[in-house]
Amino acid sequence: MAPDETVLVEEVMSTPLETIPAGAPVQEAAEQMREHDISGLFVPGSDAGIITTTDIVDVVAAGDDPAEVxxxxxxxxxxxxxxxxxxxxEAAEMMTTYGIKHLPVIDSQSDYVGMVSSTDTTSEFE
Known part of the structure; x- marks a missing residue:
């Protein structure tokens, strides 16, 4: 990429947006991430969220059962x-500022349509 070329999030984001219900077991989230070779899932709902591989590792490291959590x-x-x-x-700067590795992406109607990760931002500039 040329230094003066502008790249938009929509050009590199992962689609479709992979989701998982908040009530699903962490084990199911891990299986879905493995199946899709991704490191984060969007959790839709009124209190939308995200679960990442780091969250899953924390469950296992704490000795909790991923099938129960x-x-x-x-x-x-x-x-x-x-x-x-x-x-x-700008998305990369946000990730650095907030200490995160994933950002859900919304369209002009505020619908969630994809996910951009720190891997997307670094690979684009290599």
Missing amino acids: TVADVMTAPVERVTTQVELN
């Missing part, structure tokens, strides 16, 4: 988000 127990909510039209470098 629910996504709602460990997800991060509320979540920061970006629109499809945000420049990728």
Whole structure:
């Protein structure tokens, strides 16, 4: 990519947005992430959130049973988000500022449509 070329989030985000219900067991979240080769799932609802591989590792490291712990127990909510039209470098700055690795993406109607991760931001600039 040329240094002066603008890249928008919509050009690199993962779609479709993979989701999981808040009441699902963490084990199911882990299986879904493995199946789709992703590191985070969006949790839709009035208190939308996100569960990541780090959350799953924390459950296992604490000695808790991933089949018994629910996504709602460990997800991060509320979540920061970006629109499809945000420049990728701005999304990367947000991730750094908030100490996060995933941002759900919304369209102009505020519908969740994808996910951008720190991997997307670094690979685009290599």
